[in-house]
Amino acid sequence: MAADAVDEGQLRDLIPGVLAALVHRGADFATAEDAVQEALIRAWETWVTGSAQPPDEPKAWLITTAWRRFIDLARSDTARHHREVLAADDPPPGPVASVDETLRLYFLCAHPSLSPTSAVALTLRAVGGLTTRQIAQAYLVPETTMAQRISRAKRMLNEVRLDRPGDLRTVLRVLYLVFNEGYSGDVDLAAEAIRLARQLAATTDDVEVAGLLALFLLHHARRPARTRADGSLVPLSDQDRGRWRRDLITEGVAVLQAALARDRLGEYQAQAAIAALHADAQTAEETDWVQIVEWYDELVRLTDSPVVRLNRAVAVGEADGPRAGLAALDELDPALPRFTASSAYLHEQAGDLAISARLYVEAAEQAHNLAERNHLTLRAATLHQRLSDGDC
Missing domain, CATH: 1.25.40 (Serine Threonine Protein Phosphatase 5, Tetratricopeptide repeat)
Incomplete structure (x- = not known):
């Protein structure tokens, strides 16, 4: 990374690897996360604001600075002796590998002991690098409430064995929840989910990671046409398709096609295929609803989800007529x-x-x-x- 190339986004991209490096060296999650935040503040005050040039290896600098801050924080803890043994040597200088550490951190934030809400908040904080205030604004809750939620999640991770992380499917579910939270506050959670999904896609070749990224890109491409100037919703059939972002559609379709070619279909790939069919139609009337129903059939087979069956019923109504759609709807729970x-x-x-x-x-x-x-x-x-x- 060039010395003059560090901006806020690139600085945030370094967070997962820095935090994971501290945890890997034996730091408890809660104290390590605090130490990393303080190191980032120092970096922000110097590199990004322009008062000093960043080092040749910004990540190595962050790890060293955060580790030293962790030791300072840990000395006041009851486990002082153990932590000072760990602190015998600073992390070595020079380039630092990040792929495995970043993926591990995703898994820790999706630990099975955490609720989905806590896992999402912790992922945004630890992996996304958002502040507690930003996350609170995005969720429309008081900052104190979000701080308590994140603190409880970190305490829970300190009390469990970190050799039992959440699996990749849990990680994907957490990112899916982040994306679906919407666009509240000064943090665009949909864009943030895409950023995190890109990071995850760079650390694993799992086809469902690619499927999820494609799904995010294809849905996000329609965002400019989803609302009017007064904030009111525009149904898909009425949207100005000229306002859809073709760059995101092109990228999403390419990612999806590469995943489907590996012939290991999963639910996120199927959802992305449906989104791609919508994106491919130049007008609402040209939408291939028959093929969309076929993809919903695949989704039902993969998930047996009542929500998927509900969406399928609407698609059947478009493909075979509203009476057929209502007949499919009659088979479902009205409480959905x-x-x-x-x-x-x-x-x-x-x-x-x-x-x-x-x-x-x-x-x-x-x-x-x-x-x-x-x-x-x-x-x-x-x-x-x-x-x-x-x-x-």
Whole structure:
């Protein structure tokens, strides 16, 4: 890394390897994470703000600085003697390998003892390098609440054997949850999930890692067209496809095709294939719904997920007509998230406007965010207006 090339993003990219190096040397996770944060602050104050040139090996410098800070913190701990034995020598200078350490850190943050919520928060903090304040803003919770959540997660990792990390599927699930959190606060969690997925893809050749990255890229490509200037939602069928990011679509399709060619299909590849079919259609009318239903059939086979079956029912409604979609929906539990909204949409497509309007009102009451609630309420109001105008 050139001395004049260190910016905030590159500095954050070094975090997983630095933290993993300290943990590998015997540092407890909580104290190591604090030490790394303080080393990063020192680096930020000097390298990024321009008051000093970064060293030739920024990662080695960060490891050495963080390790020394860890020792300072550890000396006040009850395990002082053990930690000072570990501190006999500083980490050696020079280039530092990062691939295995980074992957290991992902696994530790997805440890089976942690809840999904805690694992996501810890991943954003330890692997993503976000501050507690940034994570709290992204989740729309007080900073003190998020600090307590992260502290509990770190304490739990200190009390478990770190030779039993979470598996790769858990890591992928954590990243999937990060992506789906949306775009709140001053941290774009969708973009952050893509950044983390790119890091993970660089450390393993697992096809489902590639599938997840492709899925993120293809969904994120549609983001510019998802909302209007007033923040209201634009349904997929109404989106201005000229605003979709073709660079992300091209990249996502290439990543997906390379993964599918290895003939080890997984759920994230199947989801990405569905997103790719949407991205390939120049207009909503050109969408290949028959093939999308076939991919949903694969997803059902892989996951047997009720949510997947719900999405499949809507796709069946597009491919074979709304009555067929409603028949598929009737086989599912009405308590499923977005069941009512899906039923309202299919009834609208079938011409059952009164039923659809009532269901849209119910769905709006069940919505989890304001934008979705406003969208469903507007659909209900539009249908009521059509009914009053005699369009039935």
